[in-house]
Amino acid sequence: MSGLAKLSGVDISTVSRALNDSPLVNGKTKELILRLANETGYAINARARSLRKQSSQTLGIVIPVYPGSHQNLSDPFFLEMIGAVSQAAAKHDYDLIINLPHSPSEIAEQRLLLSGKADGLIVIGQAGRTERLKSLGDAADRVVVWGGMIDAAGYTLVGSDNFEGGRLVGQHLTDIGRHKIAFLGDVDLPEVKLRYDGLVSVLQEQGDGKSLPLLIPSSFDGHEAYRKVLELCDGSTGFDAIFAASDVLAIAAIHAVQAKGLRVPEDVAIVGYDNIGQAEMISPGLTTIDQNIALGGEIMVNALIDKIAGKQVGATLTPTKLVIRGSTVGAKPKP
Amino acid sequence: MSGLAKLSGVDISTVSRALNDSPLVNGKTKELILRLANETGYAINARARSLRKQSSQTLGIVIPVYPGSHQNLSDPFFLEMIGAVSQAAAKHDYDLIINLPHSPSEIAEQRLLLSGKADGLIVIGQAGRTERLKSLGDAADRVVVWGGMIDAAGYTLVGSDNFEGGRLVGQHLTDIGRHKIAFLGDVDLPEVKLRYDGLVSVLQEQGDGKSLPLLIPSSFDGHEAYRKVLELCDGSTGFDAIFAASDVLAIAAIHAVQAKGLRVPEDVAIVGYDNIGQAEMISPGLTTIDQNIALGGEIMVNALIDKIAGKQVGATLTPTKLVIRGSTVGAKPKP
């Protein structure tokens, strides 16, 4: 910038104002400076700018994936979420910085937020986050969490209506005559618990208590789910449907029951959760709950930018809808 | 930091040295300052630090996905790449900043690199990058590109051996007796062209010219590929195998031929490229070329960090290997 100042013969303060299109600068001068900047390929130094402006035009996203977490980043859900948030942030001229904690104890929130590397933070999943978010103090006002709606949350939540999602699945499965439903997932996670509860609530409404779902615990790891479903098939408990806590688990479940010679959906109907891109590309197509990840990302970014600007922002639900495909009805999906 | 200085009664320069564990600071003093920093939850201001040190401990990744590009970020390949790079960067205490260009003309390279937001840049895919990378001048020394090995490249390339990958597929398909092979993909992209060329080279070695592959142009968009394959099935050209330029295309192809009542692999063998996580989870399992994305990400990060340190770094190939699954052999995949 001092280079531009010398070239154009004005003070760097004028150069700064010109580059920021300030009305304080004369049109001709502005033009000259902009031309020179272009010719010399000048780019404003973001480091100095963000120090002075106390803002880095960068959002952070924290994904709770670390060695041993049984979540892995290859889950398309996370990846699609990163993509959605990134695109939404770009619309507002924010960049996105990713943080994968090295370990559960690392306080990424602190590293990114308090250091000023990011102006605000999006956290995917609320498991075990409550306390550490409190440790942020004022900075917690610049955090948005993706997760299931729970009352105790002291932070801004965005997420799909997990309970309603569970209900939609329960209704659909009973509609097509399935009553021996297995639930595949880890109900220790608040989001998963809500999905399970939704399913249960429908079954309870519908009738006899003995049709309560069979709980098959599994982390979000597809390989673990695959094994669990194989075991389920080997066991003596009959079932005619599986509601999996994520699409990855559902796809693993389809694979597993097919490996055991069972047909989907004729013998076992399978429903997932998330509606990842692959859900419609597999055979049979996967019936699932659409969380509208793209919209979710956008809502989170908007909410976060509002919070950074000091506004109060409440929790928001993304539209939750059931997408019916071949894994629950018909023998062959039509595109 | 000035707060810590007052609390501990020393100059901020001493505080700075203490926090950076400088040997110039007395052990007791260091201890005191570290304790105070902990108690007050102090975090070094990354903005000031990076301005002064002329380094932001941040890498950038540019994904050539923009409206109208027919690539979309939901392609698990990109997303897995983001994950791999992010994890590799974290190992070296670098953060990762994502940039999705708004439009083809936007020079993200400039925005991130020259502005100092990132110390180095990883670019996924070299299509049309050559000129714009040149416009970076010296900063081009801090760029690593993922792509096919081409001679003209004036930048550091990392990627799988696409030609060899194509050959492996060609050998495998001819091994299982398939000779009427369709190639699904856009050969205008350098990486795809190399895969195609590899396939062709095998077919030419093996025999008669009439077994050259049938070229089915398609972008990396799964829906387009799906339509193209449906058309192929409707047409009069016989084929007994499809080599798709990516796993997403291959999965779409499986779905499409199955929708037409054809069996995979009995009627049509299908091979993909990338070995994304879903490749083994679908039915039938997808035979594909493993690019080892995780390793690729690590290699790129290592190379980039070396380049940032001023070292010269040459091109590197990731190990390229064929993963055989049910989409080409056997009727039912065993896990």
Next chain:
DNA sequence: CATCTTTTTGCAATCGGTTGTATTTTCCGT
């Protein structure tokens, strides 16, 4: 105890922009 080293700490410049305020220039009307 004086002197010389070695440790330890403080001072002040610096990174490259932004912005409040003072100053100069330009533009008006009379």
Next chain:
DNA sequence: ACGGAAAATACAACCGATTGCAAAAAGATG
């Protein structure tokens, strides 16, 4: 041509750390 308002520009402080160099404190030696 002159005074005053408006427009344009310059000056200088500031953001919060790092770091070369000077100064002070502590330790060693004779």
